[in-house]
Amino acid sequence: MEEKIAIQGIKGSFHHQVAREYFGREVPVDECQSFREVVDSLLASRSISAVMAIENSTAGTILPNYALIDENNLQIKGEHYIPIFMNLMALPGQKITDIKKVYSHPMALLQCRSFFNDYPHLELVEDTDTAMVAKRIRQQNLPGVAALASKAAARIYDLEIIKEGIQTMKSNSTRFLVLSSKNATSVVAGANKASLKLVLENRKGSLVSVLNILRDFDLDMTKIQSVPVVNVPWKYAFFIDILFQDEEELRKVIGILSELTEELKVLGIYKNGLL
Numbered sequence: 001m002e003e004k005i006a007i008q009g010i011k012g013s014f015h016h017q018v019a020r021e022y023f024g025r026e027v028p029v030d031e032c033q034s035f036r037e038v039v040d041s042l043l044a045s046r047s048i049s050a051v052m053a054i055e056n057s058t059a060g061t062i063l064p065n066y067a068l069i070d071e072n073n074l075q076i077k078g079e080h081y082i083p084i085f086m087n088l089m090a091l092p093g094q095k096i097t098d099i100k101k102v103y104s105h106p107m108a109l110l111q112c113r114s115f116f117n118d119y120p121h122l123e124l125v126e127d128t129d130t131a132m133v134a135k136r137i138r139q140q141n142l143p144g145v146a147a148l149a150s151k152a153a154a155r156i157y158d159l160e161i162i163k164e165g166i167q168t169m170k171s172n173s174t175r176f177l178v179l180s181s182k183n184a185t186s187v188v189a190g191a192n193k194a195s196l197k198l199v200l201e202n203r204k205g206s207l208v209s210v211l212n213i214l215r216d217f218d219l220d221m222t223k224i225q226s227v228p229v230v231n232v233p234w235k236y237a238f239f240i241d242i243l244f245q246d247e248e249e250l251r252k253v254i255g256i257l258s259e260l261t262e263e264l265k266v267l268g269i270y271k272n273g274l275l
């Protein structure tokens with residue numbers, strides 16, 4: 001069987017760009033219409049790995065993806081960051097005054113909010129992914145409709161860029177995780193980052209005691225994200241990312257933390273993607 005990588009979106013999407021950069025330019029992909037489908041592709045072994053966006057520097061965390069990873073016991077095998085440049089594109093010859101509707105992925109629309117404040121005549125509509133809209137505009141020959149997508153999408157689906165680089169923050173960047181299903185247990189060589197899920201007792205100082213251990217072992221926490229525990233209203237799980245140097249020491253820390261927490265789960269030990 002051809003070993004595919006599951007991505008959210010189609011060729012020309014940002015997930016596709018990440019798959020090509022991480023696994024190689026010609027990597028075969030399983031194009032999925034939602035993050036749920038990405039997970040299903042992995043679980044049904046239609047793909048051996050998956051690429052999933054987890055956070056954007058402008059629009060923030062894609063919170064439901066933490067739940068998807070956790071509930072389906074997926075393993076984080078790596079991460080990859082890319083700068084995101086958003087471009088408004090349409091059929092050749094169309095001007096911004098001809099455009100009535102802009103379709104794109106919700107995270108993409110969020111990243112360009114201030115641009116659209118200046119064009120109130122544009123109706124913004126959420127869609128499955130950036131490149132899919134570009135493909136549809138071309139295939140169905142849709143004047144008056146624009147996509148918000150990458151330059152690669154404009155090239156692949158032969159659209160003209162009306163405005164380029166319209167993301168609010170010029171240094172807009174998205175972090176993607178590389179995932180596999182839990183039974184893929186190979187150890188990542190050169191790993192120096194760990195993602196953990198912690199559920200703490202609701203008592204004074206429980207989070208502080210966890211943070212104190214990280215400080216005592218001189219570990220650098222790069223992210224902490226609270227996510228609701230859905231079956232217990234107003235209870236939260238904490239997803240943390242930490243950088244480490246010595247894996248044995250990390251294991252020791254994990255052992256100590258598991259004594260301090262109601263639940264501790266290692267979501268992945270992998271290589272830091274930020275150089």
Ligand SMILES: O=C(O)C(=O)C[C@]1(C(=O)O)C=C[C@@H](O)C=C1
Pocket residue numbers: 008009012013014015016053056084105107108128129130131174
């Ligand atoms: O629609 C795409 O092209 C995607 O790859 C999705 C996605 C996302 O999920 O955040 C990826 C990167 C950008 O932040 C905007 C959209």
